Amino acid sequence: MKKLMKASVSIFLVLTMVFALAAPSLATAGKCDCGEDPIIYVAALGSATLYKDADTENEKVVFRPETGDYVKMIGSLIVPIVKLVIDGNYDDFGDSLVGAVIDIFGPLANAENGDSTPDITTKEELPTDPTHSLEHSYYFGYDFRADPLVVADDLNEYVEHVKALTGHDKVRFRASSMGGVMAMAYFSKYGSDDVKSVIFQNCPIKGTAVAGALFCGEVEINPTALYRYASTAITTMVPGAGGDILQVLVKTLNFVGLFKGLTDFAGGLVDKLVGKVFDGALIPIFKANCGIWAFVPDEYYENAKKFMLGDNPNEELVKRIDAYHYGVQQKADVILNGLIADGVPVMIVSATNVQRTPLVTAWKNDSDGTVDTKYSSVGATVADHAETFSADYSQVNTACTHNHISPDNRIDASTCALPEQTWFVKDMMHCTTHDGHGELYRWFWENDDEILTIRSNPAYPQFLQNDIENQKLVPQE
Numbered sequence: 001m002k003k004l005m006k007a008s009v010s011i012f013l014v015l016t017m018v019f020a021l022a023a024p025s026l027a028t029a030g031k032c033d034c035g036e037d038p039i040i041y042v043a044a045l046g047s048a049t050l051y052k053d054a055d056t057e058n059e060k061v062v063f064r065p066e067t068g069d070y071v072k073m074i075g076s077l078i079v080p081i082v083k084l085v086i087d088g089n090y091d092d093f094g095d096s097l098v099g100a101v102i103d104i105f106g107p108l109a110n111a112e113n114g115d116s117t118p119d120i121t122t123k124e125e126l127p128t129d130p131t132h133s134l135e136h137s138y139y140f141g142y143d144f145r146a147d148p149l150v151v152a153d154d155l156n157e158y159v160e161h162v163k164a165l166t167g168h169d170k171v172r173f174r175a176s177s178m179g180g181v182m183a184m185a186y187f188s189k190y191g192s193d194d195v196k197s198v199i200f201q202n203c204p205i206k207g208t209a210v211a212g213a214l215f216c217g218e219v220e221i222n223p224t225a226l227y228r229y230a231s232t233a234i235t236t237m238v239p240g241a242g243g244d245i246l247q248v249l250v251k252t253l254n255f256v257g258l259f260k261g262l263t264d265f266a267g268g269l270v271d272k273l274v275g276k277v278f279d280g281a282l283i284p285i286f287k288a289n290c291g292i293w294a295f296v297p298d299e300y301y302e303n304a305k306k307f308m309l310g311d312n313p314n315e316e317l318v319k320r321i322d323a324y325h326y327g328v329q330q331k332a333d334v335i336l337n338g339l340i341a342d343g344v345p346v347m348i349v350s351a352t353n354v355q356r357t358p359l360v361t362a363w364k365n366d367s368d369g370t371v372d373t374k375y376s377s378v379g380a381t382v383a384d385h386a387e388t389f390s391a392d393y394s395q396v397n398t399a400c401t402h403n404h405i406s407p408d409n410r411i412d413a414s415t416c417a418l419p420e421q422t423w424f425v426k427d428m429m430h431c432t433t434h435d436g437h438g439e440l441y442r443w444f445w446e447n448d449d450e451i452l453t454i455r456s457n458p459a460y461p462q463f464l465q466n467d468i469e470n471q472k473l474v475p476q477e
């Protein structure tokens, strides 16, 4: 009898304990059966406002700088410019320019090891509203200067929070631009158990040549690139008659040699000032910016370390930027194929046929204006901007039996990390979307119970044309 008592008491105690432990989760679980896992928008660079001395009387927004800051900066340069014109003393002008850049961007410099300094913070908070649908997504913002592998921890906390808040076991990611860097860092660290599907929109997964070239001190202003930048930017940003008129204007200016003249003048200026601006401003401000380091493509990376960090780099900083570069960016192939192997639908959207920023040596790379197509597509073979492959070009990767060459003979997607899950949008400016993109993403989310490919929907083959005027993405012909 006593034994039985003892046994039942202990069983009772065990059960009580089990219920006590389970209770909190039962209380909050409230599973949602809406059928739509919540979407987390992993936003782009600048997603979180950065404050200096937040919540004190000295609080100031340091990123993005406010219009007034730029006005002040330009104002502070008027006298030096006039002096430069009069006395031609580039050295003095260079000092004023460095001072102005430091004034506006100086607070963004991280500590030597790549951590933020304690006076610069964000005000990002975990969400409290459980509302979720395909139209209502959560917004994850972060300090763009931070180590992506640290941001990954914050993203993981955000994911856990959104799951609990909405009563779903999984979330969806829609990563835009730099958000893709953070999502990749997250997958490398936390795997994909909590993620139903992921869209990468114009993400510098393999970097962007602008960051690589600038971190190697390579600046070049090319007249052809400047002209094309002006004219393609107009076509994509100002549709209709207004755009046509601007086009004519740009072409006329090019004919009279303005772009050549401008770049000759600017090029001369750049040659004279570049060393001073790098040493005095760009290197001190950006050398420990782990986020920008994540943008440096492999072909620039080791040279960039020499140029930006010199002979005695901070060891902790090197360790962390190497951890992202070699463990995430250079493992992108493995990480992305791992997602597919785990049954996670992936859509990589890579934009093409826009002239990239005309101030770097890589101005020939086809791009969306900001991220090179070969890097956002994670490995496509891409003809130089405005050029095509030779007429007898055949696709590089013959292991794949489908045709992955674009109708305009400019892109070979067979060399992508995920040739079946990479969509190209011609004439799309970096992260500039409209209803057509919304429809593409909605189709993806409505069907992401299984792995989707470029053959899943005839309306969305691998190569799409951006139709800005009608806000549509249509198959490229």
Ligand SMILES: [Zn+2]
Residues within 6 Å of the ligand: 032, 033, 034, 035, 036, 037, 038, 132, 166, 168
């Ligand atoms: Zn739900």
